[in-house]
Structure formats: C-alpha cells, structure tokens
Amino acid sequence: MRQVELEVLRYNPETDREPHFQRYAVDCQEEWVVLDALNHVKETLDPTLSYRWSCHMAVCGSCGMMVNGEPKLACKAFLRDYPGVIRVEPLRHFPVERDLVTVIDDFVAKLARVKPYLIPKDKAPEAAEFRQTPAQLKRYKQFTLCINCMLCYAACPEYGLIPKYLGPAAIALAHRWNRDSRDGGRDARQEELAATEGAWECSFVGACSEVCPEHVDPAGAIQQVKIESTVDWYQAHLMPWTKK
Amino acid sequence: METHSADVAIIGAGGAGLRAAIALAQSAPSLRIALISKVYPMRSHTCAAEGGAAGVIKPDDSLEHHFNDTVGGGDWLSDQDAVxxxxxxxxxxxxxxxxxxxxxxxxADGSVAVRPFGGMKKQRxxxxxxxxxxxxxxxxxxxxxxFPSIQRFDEFYATDLLVEDGRCVGLTAIEMRSGQMRWFDARAVIIAGGGAGRMFPFTTxxxxxxxxxxALAYRAGVPLKDMEFVQYHPTGLPSTGTLLTEACRGEGGVLLNKNGRRFLQDYGMGPETPLGKPVLKTMELGPRDRVSQAFWHEQRKGNAIATRWGDAMLLDMRHLGEKTINERLPLVRDMSxxxxxxxPVTDPVPVRPVVHYMMGGIHTDINAATSLPGLYAAGECACVSINGANRLGSNSLTELLVFGRRAAVSALEYLQQGGRPAGGAALAEAAQARVRELVQRTGGTESVAGLRKEMMQAMEEHAGIYRSGEGLAAACAKLGELRQRYRxxxxxxxxxxxxxxxxQALELGSMLDCAEAVVQSAAARKESRGAHQRLDFPGRDDRQFLRHSLAAYAGEGPPRVSYRDVVITRSPPGVRDYSGGHE
Incomplete structure (x- = not known):
C-alpha cells in the first residue's frame, strides 16, 4: 500500500475558462498502474473525472495519456516506476474535449485517407486462401500491430509543428498494406504517402518508435517509404524505361 | 432533436457490427448505413480475443466433427440447425x-495454419x-x-430502441461529445453490442x-435467452483478471495444483498425457466449464496455491521453450x-478461473432475427443458440462473422419486403426526457459506484461456478432491491x-437488467448443465430442462422466465466424454 499524489489535468468546456490541475491523494496497491489509480479516484473520490479506458491489457488503445510528460498507456504505466507525484495530462498535440479525453478526429480522417485495406494484386482464389509464406508474412507483420493509441502523434515534434503531417501511425499502416504480398495498391496510396505532408515531413527524430507500446517502429516504416519514393522518382525521371 | 435517417442502424462496431455493415454496403451501395458505437470501432472488445477462430479447413477435419464438438461442448443445449x-x-x-x-x-507452404483448442477433436x-x-x-x-455508405457515429451511446406498431423503427443515442440526444430514424436495427461480463468483479x-x-432489446420486449450460462475461462491472471488464452494449453501448457499434480486427470479428463504433447479433447484440452469446475474442487480440497489475490493454480509453459512462446504466445508472455x-519461459504462471463470456443473450432465430420485426442481433449479445450451455473456445470469433453477416442479409430481406409505419418522434422525445430527468435529478440517495459494487458482490457470491438455490434466492432478492434503488x-x-x-449510470442500468435475468434464470433451472452447476441439483435433467430459458422484461417486477424447446436434428443428448477415448 502506498499513498500516491496524482496531479490530473481537468478541463470542462462548459464550466472552466481554462484547464487546471487537480490533486488527489490515492491509496494504491504496489502493483497498480496509473489507470487503476484513476479508476480509484473515479469510484471513491471524484465521479466527475472523465477519461477513456476499456481493456486494461494494452490492446484496445483507449487510455493513451501523458504521464509525467511522456505519452503512455495508463494501463501499462506502473506506479512503481514513478516514485514522486504523478502528473497526468491528456495526450499532447490533440485538442482537449474534456479532462483527459482528447479529440482524435484528425487521426481517424488521416487513417481513412491512406486506404488501409487490401487492394488485391490478383483475383482471390475460389474457396481457398491466398498463399503467403511465413517469410512474406514477416515482411509486414510488425506494422499490423498498431493499436491506434496515438502515443506516436503525441511524441512526434513534427506533428506538433505541422498538424497537416500524416503522422507515424497512418504512414506505418499504409506501409503495412504496401508490403503485404497479397496487395497491389501501392500506387493508390502513394499520392498521400509521397506528398509534402506525407513521409517527407518526417525529420527522423524517432520519438514515435521509442514510445510505441507495441514496438511497431513507425520511424522505420517512414524511412522505408522515403527510400521507396526516391526509387520511384529516379525510375520515373532518369530511367523511365524501367517503370512498370 | 437532431435526426439521422438510415435504412439500417447498427448498434455496436466490434466484429459483428462491422461485419454486418460491410455486408450491407457490399450488397446494396445505395443503402444508408448508420454504424453507432459508444467507442471508436478499434476499441471494441473483439480486440481482446487472443486464441483464434474455428472453421474446418484441413483435409483431416470434417464439418461433422465440428458439429459434434460444438453440440457436445454445449451439453446439448445448442440448436442443432443453427450449429x-x-x-x-x-x-x-x-x-x-x-x-x-x-x-x-x-x-511453411503458405497455407493458413491452425492450432488445437479446448473441446475440439481436430485442429481447426x-x-x-x-x-x-x-x-x-x-x-x-x-x-x-x-465504403462511403457506412456512416459512423463513434462515441454515441444508444439509450432506447423505438418500437411503434409492433416494429422497431429506430433508436435514440447520446452523442458523448455534446451530450445531446440524437434520433436515428431507421427502417431496421441490428444490435451487436457485446457481452456483459462487467456484472462480475473479476472478469477478462x-x-x-x-x-x-x-438491455436495449430486453426493455423493448425481446426476451433474453439462456442467461444463466456464464462462462468462466480457466486461466486469468489473479491480479487483474487478464486473459491468458486457451492457446497456452493448445500449444502444450499444463495445469498444476500446489503439489505439482496435473489435477484434471482426477476430474474425468484423464489419464495424463505426455508433457509437451497435448492430446486433443482431453486433459488441458478439455472444455472450459469442466476445467474451471475442476479448479473449484481443488480449491475446496486445499490443493490451490495461495497468492496475494486469492487462490490460484499454476499454468506451466516452461517446456515450450522461449522460441515457441515468443512466436506463438508473445502477448501472453508480455502480460504475465x-x-x-x-x-512463463522460466516460471509457471499463477492463474484462476475468471468470468469471460455470456452464452446467453438476445433471443434470436437462426436468421439472427428477434421476435420484434425490424430488430436483429449478432455476436456475444445474441443467443442463437450455437453455444448452448458452454461455448467452445474459438467458436465466438467465427460466430461474430457468420451471424454478423446473416443479420445484414436478414435486415436487407426485411427492407425489401416493404415499408414500415412512419413515426417514432414521440418515442424519441420520451427517451430524451427520461435521460434528462436522470441527469437533472436532485435529492437522490444512491450512487452509481455504490450500487455497482453491491451488484458485483451478489453476482460473485451467488452466481459463480457453482450455485445453490439458497444463494440464488438471495441474489434474486438483492437484484430486485437494486432495481428499486437504481431509481x-x-x-x-x-x-x-x-x-x-x-x-456509467446508464451502463449500470443495463447491467442490473442483465444480472437480474441471469440470477432469475439460474434460480429457475433446477439442474446442472454446462456452465450452470447447481450444488442442490447436481445432475443434468433432460426431461425437464432440455430447453432454453427465456427471461422476459416485466417492468416493475422481476423478469418472467419461460422455456422453449431445443432444436435437436441428429444428435440426441449423450455423455460428454473428455477421457481421450479411455472411457
């Protein structure tokens, strides 16, 4: 048992002129995560606190928030890693809807724009699967693991400066489909990916990959997209006869 | 009130809701589809399912095997035409x-891989x-x-179905961002709202x-079927209830008591199989109800290990080796x-049974249709029933797809049959007034957190793995009391x-309705079958109870429980044999 001081950003657009911090002293079990502490506040101290959560196993992606200034899933931020006061804020770079709840319309719209679905290269076989070897699966599997938690957007300095930037998760997901042996839709996605606000906006800080709770490595995906786009450019302009 | 018109409104955007939406969009591009969910689709709980989805694909398997496994696994309460x-x-x-x-x-050849799962005779x-x-x-x-015809309404909480002239004509939902009520004027509605495990304190x-x-369907007059059948998954982490998939055992993990004994052999699931060589449909690959019940008995015998979070057994996966665990069970390792x-690479993991899945739900027929014209249901919230008294692991993900699509096809057929009475405005106004009254109410004496805790305690204490008439009577009284106090x-x-x-107040209202249906149906079923085990009625009673229970909403009072025959086509009730062919 440990008493934890939580400092939580509160903002209700109906009643607050601007955001402010509220402190809660919470009796916590040693093995708790920040989400457990918030739930304890909600149940016993302050039913007006709003935040999103569901699975408590780092797979639904709901509970992304800033914990002591770093983007974290609250269900995987262990109290034992935070000895002092714990400051909890909504994810950086997103408008605040209320308290720890952010507006994520921007990401949701960008995800749709990159066409994150199979655009089949060949007609699907009758009553059978496309063959895909374990090696072919491995080429894109890592990029399928994105849970859309948006910690990478909160960590990305470029997204903070240029909100039109497509951003790490959307690019990584587009790349996931491009690398799938069943897919032939790269050209259709390229317009978004190779645009100024696409992969080229990234200055390769790599913060996205550092904070990713699923080890997707969006920074790696973005660099691969850049290389492939460069190859495209050379093929189109210097060696047009090689273009398919 | 802002109004949205749709041909089909879908409540819930998890596996079943999305599958239905895509089926509708593909079959008729001009359809207006409203996909309404209280969370963004990717937050839906389908995301937490780990092990897999069952479907016959390999040459050594057959539909007949899948049929027999499912029907026997469900202790013959499944409708066999639906299976x-x-x-x-x-x-x-x-x-x-x-x-x-x-x-x-x-x-290696690029074909889809399959793995063994509990209660399944073949790898599928x-x-x-x-x-x-x-x-x-x-x-x-x-x-x-x-599909541009799928219009999403993310973070909209559905409060009421609108029923006029005996037909479902839409719904109302609160837009969370604004707090405003919205009226969805829809020609047909599909509910794909998921399960209700949060009635219990310890759940995956x-x-x-x-x-x-x-609860939406129940209050609109559609009965809830087989609600007494609540599945305990045998292997949850004692600290958080987090699920460790059955695939841990499918890959060869074993369950041990405090003496290191693979105790399932003492509960009709033996003899012991060689370590690391799992045999289908026996020992650790027995069905969930039997494995969870075996733990309960071990606990009573004092054979459980004590942890800070209560009694547990051990799930030993060490012999699988680091490579297999990383390849096949990476999430399990990470969460443990x-x-x-x-x-799990170096130590056995303490686990205990945990509330996981509702076999029961909205009473639908084989076409995913409810008794209310214009209303369909699919997924965990529905009860067709294919799962009977105990669902086999990996049948539910497939169920989302099969019946999500089926609900869409049925809704489409309903639309093609013609129109519907106009209206619903007055009903929508009434729904809005009801929520407004709840928000503005003053002088109330009860809290959401307080009532929720009492509900969970009653469910844990009296509606768990083993139940008694006395305990269920106490739970029925408690849930009746909570229904009153909720007001x-x-x-x-x-x-x-x-x-x-x-x-949370509205969600509590839903859970209280579901919980009362569970305990009332459980009290009325005076037999033991599948996941419903009565200490006072230990045997299966096919003469009286080879029937589905139907709990019907009764407003001020507890639900009325009635029964409906199970559809038996070719598999008469028999003995569930998990001895690996030794009995």
Whole structure:
C-alpha cells in the first residue's frame, strides 16, 4: 500500500475558462498502474473525472495519456516506476474535449485517407486462401500491430509543428498494406504517402518508435517509404524505361 | 432533436457490427448505413480475443466433427440447425477475412495454419499469433473504410430502441461529445453490442462490456435467452483478471495444483498425457466449464496455491521453450511479466478461473432475427443458440462473422419486403426526457459506484461456478432491491460534454437488467448443465430442462422466465466424454 499524489489535468468546456490541475491523494496497491489509480479516484473520490479506458491489457488503445510528460498507456504505466507525484495530462498535440479525453478526429480522417485495406494484386482464389509464406508474412507483420493509441502523434515534434503531417501511425499502416504480398495498391496510396505532408515531413527524430507500446517502429516504416519514393522518382525521371 | 435517417442502424462496431455493415454496403451501395458505437470501432472488445477462430479447413477435419464438438461442448443445449448453419458458413467467412488481408499465421507452404483448442477433436482454430481478435477487428475496421455508405457515429451511446406498431423503427443515442440526444430514424436495427461480463468483479472483459445491447432489446420486449450460462475461462491472471488464452494449453501448457499434480486427470479428463504433447479433447484440452469446475474442487480440497489475490493454480509453459512462446504466445508472455511479474519461459504462471463470456443473450432465430420485426442481433449479445450451455473456445470469433453477416442479409430481406409505419418522434422525445430527468435529478440517495459494487458482490457470491438455490434466492432478492434503488441514484456530474458519470449510470442500468435475468434464470433451472452447476441439483435433467430459458422484461417486477424447446436434428443428448477415448 502506498499513498500516491496524482496531479490530473481537468478541463470542462462548459464550466472552466481554462484547464487546471487537480490533486488527489490515492491509496494504491504496489502493483497498480496509473489507470487503476484513476479508476480509484473515479469510484471513491471524484465521479466527475472523465477519461477513456476499456481493456486494461494494452490492446484496445483507449487510455493513451501523458504521464509525467511522456505519452503512455495508463494501463501499462506502473506506479512503481514513478516514485514522486504523478502528473497526468491528456495526450499532447490533440485538442482537449474534456479532462483527459482528447479529440482524435484528425487521426481517424488521416487513417481513412491512406486506404488501409487490401487492394488485391490478383483475383482471390475460389474457396481457398491466398498463399503467403511465413517469410512474406514477416515482411509486414510488425506494422499490423498498431493499436491506434496515438502515443506516436503525441511524441512526434513534427506533428506538433505541422498538424497537416500524416503522422507515424497512418504512414506505418499504409506501409503495412504496401508490403503485404497479397496487395497491389501501392500506387493508390502513394499520392498521400509521397506528398509534402506525407513521409517527407518526417525529420527522423524517432520519438514515435521509442514510445510505441507495441514496438511497431513507425520511424522505420517512414524511412522505408522515403527510400521507396526516391526509387520511384529516379525510375520515373532518369530511367523511365524501367517503370512498370 | 437532431435526426439521422438510415435504412439500417447498427448498434455496436466490434466484429459483428462491422461485419454486418460491410455486408450491407457490399450488397446494396445505395443503402444508408448508420454504424453507432459508444467507442471508436478499434476499441471494441473483439480486440481482446487472443486464441483464434474455428472453421474446418484441413483435409483431416470434417464439418461433422465440428458439429459434434460444438453440440457436445454445449451439453446439448445448442440448436442443432443453427450449429449446422454456423459450421457450414465458418470456413467461407474465415477465408473472406483472409481475402481482406487478415494476417493469419501460416504454414511453411503458405497455407493458413491452425492450432488445437479446448473441446475440439481436430485442429481447426485459425489464429494470428495470440492477437487473433485484434487482427480480425482491425482488418474489418480498415476494410470498412472503403465504403462511403457506412456512416459512423463513434462515441454515441444508444439509450432506447423505438418500437411503434409492433416494429422497431429506430433508436435514440447520446452523442458523448455534446451530450445531446440524437434520433436515428431507421427502417431496421441490428444490435451487436457485446457481452456483459462487467456484472462480475473479476472478469477478462473490458470496461465497456456492460450488456447495453442486451438491455436495449430486453426493455423493448425481446426476451433474453439462456442467461444463466456464464462462462468462466480457466486461466486469468489473479491480479487483474487478464486473459491468458486457451492457446497456452493448445500449444502444450499444463495445469498444476500446489503439489505439482496435473489435477484434471482426477476430474474425468484423464489419464495424463505426455508433457509437451497435448492430446486433443482431453486433459488441458478439455472444455472450459469442466476445467474451471475442476479448479473449484481443488480449491475446496486445499490443493490451490495461495497468492496475494486469492487462490490460484499454476499454468506451466516452461517446456515450450522461449522460441515457441515468443512466436506463438508473445502477448501472453508480455502480460504475465507486466501484470504478474512472472516470465512463463522460466516460471509457471499463477492463474484462476475468471468470468469471460455470456452464452446467453438476445433471443434470436437462426436468421439472427428477434421476435420484434425490424430488430436483429449478432455476436456475444445474441443467443442463437450455437453455444448452448458452454461455448467452445474459438467458436465466438467465427460466430461474430457468420451471424454478423446473416443479420445484414436478414435486415436487407426485411427492407425489401416493404415499408414500415412512419413515426417514432414521440418515442424519441420520451427517451430524451427520461435521460434528462436522470441527469437533472436532485435529492437522490444512491450512487452509481455504490450500487455497482453491491451488484458485483451478489453476482460473485451467488452466481459463480457453482450455485445453490439458497444463494440464488438471495441474489434474486438483492437484484430486485437494486432495481428499486437504481431509481434513486443521483449524478454528481450534471454537465453535457463527455459525461462519464452519466455513461456509467446508464451502463449500470443495463447491467442490473442483465444480472437480474441471469440470477432469475439460474434460480429457475433446477439442474446442472454446462456452465450452470447447481450444488442442490447436481445432475443434468433432460426431461425437464432440455430447453432454453427465456427471461422476459416485466417492468416493475422481476423478469418472467419461460422455456422453449431445443432444436435437436441428429444428435440426441449423450455423455460428454473428455477421457481421450479411455472411457
């Protein structure tokens, strides 16, 4: 048992002129995560606190928030890693809807724009699967693991400066489909990916990959997209006869 | 009130809701589809399913095997015509997902890999490592983005179905962002709202699994079927209730008591099988109800190990080796380390049974239709029933797909049959007034958190793995009392924007309705079958209870429980044999 001081950003657009911090002293079990502490506040101290959560196993992606200034899933931020006061804020770079709840319309719209679905290269076989070897699966599997938690957007300095930037998760997901042996839709996605606000906006800080709770490595995906786009450019302009 | 008109409104955007939406969009591009969910689609609890989805694909398997496993696993309470439809459609649906790009795990030759699962005679569980539900959900969600006719209403909480002249004509929902009520004027409605595991304090279910879809249908006059059958998954982490998939045992993990004995052999699931060589349909690959019940008995004998979070058994996966664990069970390893501080590569993991799945739900027929014209249901919130008294692991992900699509086809047929009476405005106004009264109420004496805790305690104490008439009577009285007291709750938060105090109050209302249906149905079923075990009626009683229970909403009073015959086509009730052919 440990008493934890939580400092939580509160903002209700109906009643607050601007955001402010509220402190809660919470009796916590040693093995708790920040989400457990918030739930304890909600149940016993302050039913007006709003935040999103569901699975408590780092797979639904709901509970992304800033914990002591770093983007974290609250269900995987262990109290034992935070000895002092714990400051909890909504994810950086997103408008605040209320308290720890952010507006994520921007990401949701960008995800749709990159066409994150199979655009089949060949007609699907009758009553059978496309063959895909374990090696072919491995080429894109890592990029399928994105849970859309948006910690990478909160960590990305470029997204903070240029909100039109497509951003790490959307690019990584587009790349996931491009690398799938069943897919032939790269050209259709390229317009978004190779645009100024696409992969080229990234200055390769790599913060996205550092904070990713699923080890997707969006920074790696973005660099691969850049290389492939460069190859495209050379093929189109210097060696047009090689273009398919 | 702002109004949205749709041809079909779908409540819930998890696996079943998305599958239905895509089926509708593909079959008639001009249809206006409203996909309404209290969370963004990718937050739906389908994402937490780990092990896989069952469908016959390999040459050594047959539909008949899948049929027999499912019917026997369900202790003969499944409707056999529905099971037949389900197993026939299963491979087609799983292949469809493959054609949409689902990253299924593969064999060396590039074909889809399958793994063993509890209660299944053959290997037929398609999987994507141990994040199968996650990949199914994201594949469906991302695929749905190519259909402009699917209009999403993310973070809209459905409060009421609108029923006029005996037909479902739409619904009302609160837009969380504004707190405003919206009227969805819809020609047909599909409910795909998921389960209700949050009635219990210790569950694998996420916070959102509060039985809202079930309660919507129930209050609109559609009975809830077989609600007494609540599945305990044998292997949850004692600290958080986090699920460790059955695939741990499918890959060869074993269950030990405190003496290191593989105790399942003492409960009709033996003899012991060689370590690391799992044999299908016996020992650790027995069905969930039997394995969870065996733990209960071991606990009573004093053979459990004590942990800070209560009694547990041990799930030993060490002999699988680090490579297999990393390849096949990466999430299991990650969660065991994170939430229990135990690495399955080096140590056995303490686990205990945990509430996981509702076999019961909205009474539908084989076409996913309810008794209310214009209303359909699919997924965990529905009860067709294919799962009977005990669902086999990996049948539910397939069920989402098969019956999600079926609900769409049925809704489409209903639309093609013609119109519907206009209206619903007055009903929508009444729904809005009801919620407004709840928000503005003053002088209430009850709190959401307080009532929720009492409900959970009653369910844990009296509606668990083993039940008694006495305990269930106490639970029925308690739930009746909570139903009364619920009318006197007062919210602390009376503002509009993303008001989770209001959301939780409405969710509690849903759970109380579901919980009362569970305990009343359980009290009335005086036999033991599948996941419903009565200490005072230990045997299965086919003469009286080879029937589905139907709990009908009765407003001020407890639900009325009636019965309906099970559809038996070719498999008469028999003995469930998990001895590996030794009995």
């Amino acid at each position: 037949d439809y389900f197993i026939r459609e299963a491979p087609t649906e799983l292949l469809q997902l493959e054609h949409w790009g689902c990253p299924w795990s593969r064999e 569980t398609w999987f994507a490592a141990d994040k199968s539900g996650f990949h199914i959900l994201h594949t469906l969600f991302q695929t749905s983005l190519q 279910n996420g916070a959102i699994k509060t039985g809202d879809g079930m 380390i994170s939430y229990m501080g135990v690495d 006197r709750i007062e919210l602390h938060d009376k503002t509009n924007v993303y008001n989770t105090d209001l959301l």
